[in-house]
Amino acid sequence: MKFSKNSITEIFKDLSEYFKSTDFSKAILLGIALTLPIIAGVKLEALQIGITITVGALLASPSDVSGSIRHKITATLFATLLAMVVSLIGGYLHLSLWLLFPVLGVLMFGISYISIYGFRASLISFSGLFALVLSFSNVSGGMEPYNRVLLIGLGGLWYVLLVLLWHYIFPKAPTEYYLSKTIKLTADYLKSRGELVAETTDRTTLLKKLLSIQTELTAIHETLRDILIESRTGSGKSDYEGKRLLIFVQLVDMLELAMANPVNYSKTDDFFKRKPEQLADFQGLLFAMSNRMNAIAANISNPKKLQKNNNIEEFQKKIKRDIAEYSSASNETFDESLLLLKNLFKYQKEQIRKIQKIEWLLKNPAQRDLSLLNKEDSRRFLTKQNYDFEVLVENFNMRSPIFKHSLRLAVMTMIGYGVGMMFSVQNPYWILLTLIVIMRPTFGLTKTRSKERTIGTLIGGALAVGIVLITQNTTVYGILAIVSLVIAFSMVQRNYKAAATFITLSVVFIYALLRPDIFNVIQYRVMDTLIGAGLATLGNLLLWPAWEIQGMQKTLLETLKANRLYLEEIIGYYNQKGIIPSKYKVARKKAFLEMSNLSAAFQRMTQEPKSKQKNLDKVYEITVLNHTFLSSLASLSTYILSNPTTPASKNFNKVSEKIVRNLSDAEAVLKEEIISENDGEIYESEDVFDATFGKNISFSEEEKSSKSEGFHSKIEEAHLVREQLKWLLAMSEKMPKLLRETKF
CATH class of the missing domain: 1.20.58 (Methane Monooxygenase Hydroxylase; Chain G, domain 1)
Incomplete structure (x- = not known):
């Protein structure tokens, strides 16, 4: 396979963005949180204690998603508390088989139902479900339930401490990353608009791409609102945060301005056929604006490196000349083509002004030159979640997708654990783990996750077999287990198939350190995933489906x-x-x-x-x-x-x-x-x-x-x-x- 210079450049760009992403930094943080207690446990000859503290950190970590530090810490503490309570109950479920199944179903339903309170609540809910599933494993080596619970709580607090430490070491990292990503997406939006101006048979694909970018931008805008507005609320009017908030306002306005100027392509096609040189100028200006936005995104942390570029100014002069020439040649009182050109140019000039404002704000203007947003007014832009008890009551019926999902998950986990016990599966809790990870309120998402999880597990299993055949070195296994885990957690939001591949590799190598029968581990891992994925798909298809x-x-x-x-x-x-x-x-x-x-x-x-x-x-x-x-x-x-x-x-x-x-x-x-x-x-x-x-x-x-x-x-x-x-x-x-x- 041959790679062009452009494709190699794109690969390096993607890798560079990946290493700068908050997903990667969180994965590194999680890697530290999970490995240090185990290393300390080995050194102090208390491996089981180290492993249990690691489990606590792992259970606390899902709630650590992008947003304000206050929301992160609050959610992580709630996740830790829920994991402790669930682990305590789960520790006593093995006393009676008759008690196990109904309690498992009730707990699965109740914990899953918490996600009715929104995205962060769903992550806290996942921590509770994860804790319940892990209570069926022997990772704590027969430790008393109350001791295990205390160590899980300690692990959660250890993770919270690391999150706070990371935040104070890199306080600007999330803001810079998401602001840079928003600027890049806005640049892509402008570039797509430029491509659409030219008459093309592939306009439908470009319009779909434009809508996709718009949807992604809207989602990132929500994250940035939370980071920027909540941080100002908690710490007062920070000069840095205030400027970044004003840059964000310009970016929101740029999206609205682009949406506000939909192009009548039938009219532009007709006009630009007669005036192709004007098409080149209008399109060139949009591309120049896109390139400038990409340059700003690349140098957002160090705007002094931004080199002066006259492309935008040159295209503006050309368009002004084009319009003046066309206007002087037109004898009509109301020339619709002239109005079309003027409106299109007016839109582009507005976008240019906003790009210039972003550059000006990045170059650290004096505080007196800024008109910062009022704290109370800015808070109104946050999407508030209703945490009233009435929300639970109102949704406790079969019309609620979350209620049906919780009920479905409860039934399928009972069936899944029953299947595991009936066929004497080595680790039946792996089936439960697959179910809680794959099952989603809607069939489409569940089907996609099932397919990606299955393919990822098969690829991971095949790679693991290859590595085991090459080497039986436990040190290599240990290194690969940690590296695979870090990569897996950094890829969960980006590429779930890749994440599933690396999770499988990590699990196989961790078990390889504890058990000599590694090929059996791979075999059961693949089999349990296939059972779990099949049950998840069937559950969403047959049990109270939420279409x-x-x-x-x-x-x-x-x-x-x-x-x-x-x-x-x-x-x-x-x-x-x-x-x-x-x-x-x-x-x-x-x-x-x-x-x-x-x-x-x-x-x-x-x-x-x-x-x-x-x-x-x-x-x-x-x-x-x-x-x-x-x-x-x-x-x-x-x-x-x-x-x-x-x-x-x-x-x-x-x-x-x-x-x-x-x-x-x-x-x-x-x-x-x-x-x-x-x-x-x-x-x-x-x-x-x-x-x-x-x-x-x-x-x-x-x-x-x-x-x-x-x-x-x-x-x-x-x-x-x-x-x-x-x-x-x-x-x-x-x-x-x-x-x-x-x-x-």
Whole structure:
């Protein structure tokens, strides 16, 4: 196989990013947390104590995910406490076989049900499930349950201490990594936009890529909000954190600005066919902006290394010249092509200003030059989790996906352990471990994990056999066990198949140090994984399956509600003008987040069996309609916020109120409520719009003949606001109709 220079460069870039990632640093931290107690145990001739402390550190570690240090420590302490309680109960389960199965089922259900409180709660829940599974193993060598529990607690505290120490040694590392990653993704977004401007047969693939980047950006934005805003809340107004938060604000605005300027490709294709040199200039500017963002990302920790680059400025001059030449050659009062060019260039200039602002902020401006965000206002951008007891009660029914998942997991773990005992499997708890790792609330995710876990285990088993045939050196096994474990934990979020491969290698080599029959260990490891993966898939398929269509109604309702609230904030600002309220930004963030959730839900739906993809075409149409609606909202809001505008007219308010009512009607359809007639108006969207605004934009002859800058601004505002309102109205009319036709 031949590698080109570009492909080798890409490999080195990927490796460099991997070693800089928080996943890798956490894996190194975990490697230290797990190996030091064992080394100390060997030196002090207390290996079982060292192993049990290691188990405690391992059980505490899942909750150590990216976010604020306060959330990390709180979650890790709760995970340690849960692991201690579960380990104590698990230590006495072996006294009676009749007691074991029902208690195992009840515990599995109860611990799994904790994940109803969100992502971090699901990680704490996993620690509890993991602790319960390990209580069936003999890793503590027959130690009394209460002694084992105390050592597990000590291991958890040891891990918390290391997390705190790591944070104080590398306090900026998570912020720098996620900020750099966000800048790179934004650069990819701009590059994809540049590729889309050119007429291409592969535009559908590029649009899917654009949506994928947008979804990933939205997820990383949530992580950065938690890191930046919570750290300011805990430690006051840090100059460093304040600047990084302002950079983050620019990046969020860049995503909204990109979404707010969807390109009408049929019109651009038609124009650029006649003017290919202008296409090259517009596309070149987007690529230059993308390259500059990548350069900023690469030097975010040391911005002084950023070299001056004039490419952006040169392309700007070319485009200005192109527009001036086209404008002087045009004799039309209202030239739509000229407006298209001006709007496209205006969008690019806005993005350039934001890139320049990011560079300025990185070059450490004086504190007095900064306008830092108010602490209380910034806290409103955090997504708050409701931890009330009522949440448990409300979801304690078969309509809740988490309730069904918990029940399913409880049943399958009882069956799995029964199968292991019936066939005298060497380590039946491996089947339970496979089940708790693979099983997810939805079938699509479970199927994907089952496949990746099985393939990874088979590859790991094959590699282990090869290594064992080459050498029987226990020192080599020990080194490989530690290295494999570190790589495995660093790959869990990135590539689960690779993670499963290295986990298998680590487990095999750890057992190779304790048992001479290593080939039996590999054989049972593979067999237990296959049993666990099969049971997990069957469980999600046969036991109270939670198909995505069942939760789609709620997801759509949240998306529509978020879009409606965002629209109401836009209407309010257009009427009042003045300072942009934080409520507007919170509503915008919520709309983008819910749209990402809807896109992810649809993607999961496509992974399900064909027979369960109920109304897939309709759901796809509704998803695309909501995405287009949000893009149009962002376009309207960005124009209103970025340009001096005239007072909102009565016609604007009348049509926008109609759009809000249509969205409320769509929400009512999803809630299965009765929709009342809106003031007796029974118009199609075209009729409503034309009856309100008229069919054409009207200007006086004096205004038309003046061709002043003010007139151009006025006609641009009238054209853009009118077109966006008309488009929003048509889409809002379509939503209730589509939802009535869709059976959930």
